Amino acid sequence: MRKLLNTLFVMTEDSYLSLENDNVVVHQGDKKLASVPLRSIEQIMSFSYKGASPALMGKCSEFDVGLSFFSPHGRYYCSVLGEKNRNVLLRREQFRIADAEPNSLPIAQSFIAGKLFNCRWVLERTKRDHVMRVNVERISEKSAALHDAMQTLGTCISIDELRGVEGNAAKDYFFAFDDLILRDKDSFFFETRSRRPPLDRMNALLSFVYALLAGDCTAALQGVGLDPYVGFMHVDRPGRASLALDLMEEFRPAIADRFALSLVNTGAVKSTNFEERENGGIFLNEQGRKTVLAAWQRHKAQTITHPFLNEKISWGLVPYVQALLLTRTIRGDLDAYPPFMWK
The missing domain is CATH 3.100.10.20 (CRISPR-associated endonuclease Cas1, N-terminal domain)
Known part of the structure; x- marks a missing residue:
């Protein structure tokens, strides 16, 4: 409790x-x-x-x-x-912000600031912990590019411009992602992000973990009274939880990517946990999904110190705490949304 x-x-x-x-x-x-x-x-x-x-x-x-x-x-x-x-008033304010780009842009910028900070930290931590096993020059170059991208976020004057900065930064981050895979490189490698379907085992693992994280973010937003389908950066589409996708941007590197890499680098997930389907896509098989789900629950039980609250909480509570901070921002109790920047 x-x-x-x-x-x-x-x-x-x-x-x-x-x-x-x-x-x-x-x-x-x-x-x-x-x-x-x-x-x-x-x-x-x-x-x-x-x-x-x-x-x-x-x-x-x-x-x-x-x-x-x-x-x-x-x-x-x-x-x-x-x-x-009070959910009625909260959601009405959420919809007003979502419909007015000058109001939604600062919150979207905070989401992406958290994402780029955490992307850079993932690269820097790997470089620090495995200096003899990774391409330090490439990781340092892409880390510097992410730092530069963070400096430009405040100058974005539209959501489209923000999406452009985020997209280029994601390319830089994933360009060095293969260097973060330290084990069984014949089976697990990363060339580019592929979805619908994922075309290799690493992409299949990332897609599955992202789906788990998106589910947690959707649940967190529903629990605090926000509409997970009305976002500030991701456009509205039928059946797409746009606000959950907004919220999870800052969690992708620190929670999902690190978790997926740890499964591969510790040997918890093996090449035999995947299957290829007729469309050429690679997916986790039943045993692979069970392995990842069990590890995901154990991971969420581990504790960290929340960077904004300076309180110890479990990883699993991070989306719920950030959802609460988002509600306070929407209600005007906070001047700006504090993104999750963990190090």
Whole structure:
């Protein structure tokens, strides 16, 4: 259980929430884990399969405390909303920002600033830790290009210009990506990013992990009351969670890319975990998907220090914390959205 940004995160998967004297009480079997006054929090996010008592749900509605339910793995189930339902005002403001480029541009710039910072950090960390095994000159060159790209973000005057800077920076980053693969280079290599379908094992792994991350970001946005389908940088398309794609940009290098590389470089994922299909695409097979999913859950349980809050949290909570920071930015409680820049 953690309390961050006036939000109570209940992470014990077999816990049950009840009401006692206007307090939310967290139970695990016959044991009381915690008691928190409802008046001291704005929201509860429960990642437990046991749920909460009707009395607590009613009191949360009365006190205007948001109560969102997720599976222990982070899949969004539903939210309990009171009569005042601040989500309506929050979403209306989200839509207004999305429809006005001068307002959406600063938030989109923050997303990309976080992405480029984390891309550069991934390169720099590999260069530092494996100096004798990688092409230091190439990595340094592309790291410098990412640094230069970060300096130009503030000068972008449109979303299209921002997309151009991000696209060129991504090319620089992926140009050096093959140097980050340190094991079984005959089976795992990277020439260029390929999707729909992925054309090699590394791209197949990245695509699968990106899909997992996008799901977590979508769940996080739904839990805080934002519409994951209305974005600030990715254009709206039927069935595409544009805001989730916006949010995950800053997480791709630090969470997804590092995770995928660690699976390959430690030998956790092998060439036999993939299959080729008739269209020439390469995909994880059933055993490969099971291996990655199990490792993904273990990875999300590892703890880090959040760079903005300076609090220890699990990797799995990062999208939820950033979604909360985004809601505060949209409501005007923060002057600017603080991107996730971890080092």
